[in-house]
Every structure is written in C-alpha cells, then in structure tokens.
Amino acid sequence: xxxxxxxxxxxxxxxxxxxxxxxxxxxxxxxxxxxxxxxxxxxxxxxxxxxxxxxxxxxxxxxxxxxxxxxxxxxxxxxxxxxxxxxxxxxxxxxxxxxxxxxxxxxxxxxxxxxxxxxxxxxxxxxxx
Numbered sequence: 682x683x684x685x686x687x688x689x690x691x692x693x694x695x696x697x698x699x700x701x702x703x704x705x706x707x708x709x710x711x712x713x714x715x716x717x718x719x720x721x722x723x724x725x726x727x728x729x730x731x732x733x734x735x736x737x738x739x740x741x742x743x744x745x746x747x748x749x750x751x752x753x754x755x756x757x758x759x760x761x762x763x764x765x766x767x768x769x770x771x772x773x774x775x776x777x778x779x780x781x782x783x784x785x786x787x788x789x790x791x792x793x794x795x796x797x798x799x800x801x802x803x804x805x806x807x808x809x810x
Contacts, residue, residue, distance in 0.1 A: 684729045690715065691729070701741040702768040708734035742767040743782040746775070750791045760787040 682690070694714060700706040711734065712722035723733065730737055745767040749755045755763070764775030764787070779787050 687715075687725055688729050691726075695738065696741065701738045702745070702766075704768050704770045738768075739778045740782050742769065743779055746779065746787060747783065747790065750787055751794050756791075760791065763787065 691711070694711060695701045700711070708722055709719050712719045715722065717725070726732060726734055726737065746763050749758060749763045749766065750760075758766075761772045761775070764772060764779075767775075769775035769778070776786060779785075779790075783790065
C-alpha cells in the first residue's frame with residue numbers, strides 16, 4: 682500500500698472508529714489490525730505522519746477534552762471525568778498530556794472560558810452565524 686492509503690486506513694481505525702478514546706487500544710492492537718508488527722507500525726507512523734502512536738492519539742483525546750471543557754452543557758462534569766471519557770486511564774496522565782498539547786491545565790481552560798466575556802462585536806458575529 683502507498684503512504685496515502687495507509688494514512689486513510691489508520692485514520693479510519695483510530696478516528697472514525699474512535700479507537701483513540703479506548704484507553705486499552707494500543708499501538709500493538711493497531712499493528713495487529715493492520716497485519717504488521719509493532720516495529721513496522723512505528724516506522725510507518727514516522728514515515729506517514731512524522732509522529733509516534735502516542736503523538737497521534739493524545740492530541741485527538743485532548744481535542745475532545747477541550748470540546749467538553751468549553752461546552753456549557755458539560756459544565757457539570759468534573760475534569761477527571763472528562764479525562765476518563767476521552768480515553769485516559771487516570772487523572773495524572775490526562776493532566777500531563779493536556780499540559781503538553783494544550784499548554785495549560787484543563788481547570789485553567791475551563792476557568793478562563795467561564796470568565797471570558799465576548800465583546801459587543803463578537804456577540805454580533807455569533808448571532809449572525
């Protein structure tokens with residue numbers, strides 16, 4: 682398969698299949714699903730994405746966590762619960778990944794979002810969307 686086809690197949694499995702949210706879905710399981718060794722998968726990911734398995738999966742989880750944190754309808758969820766929902770096994774790994782990929786903590790993001798007041802111009806723009 683060509684790199685473009687590999688990328689499409691991996692995206693189908695990880696993203697469309699939402700396996701990135703499964704804390705037990707590993708690079709080894711992805712490799713098995715693709716019919717290759719973990720070593721071959723690591724080389725393929727570096728070639729196709731320029732990243733490791735975790736550098737592909739963790740940003741996807743963080744992106745989903747940010748959606749939860751910024752959604753007022755999800756404000757009842759504790760930060761730790763959001764981490765579990767998006768595929769982290771524990772609070773520590775969620776916080777470390779969030780800090781690495783989002784540049785701060787989940788609590789800081791939620792706090793900043795809650796204290797943010799849109800300007801009059803931004804409110805007008807939002808109404809027009």
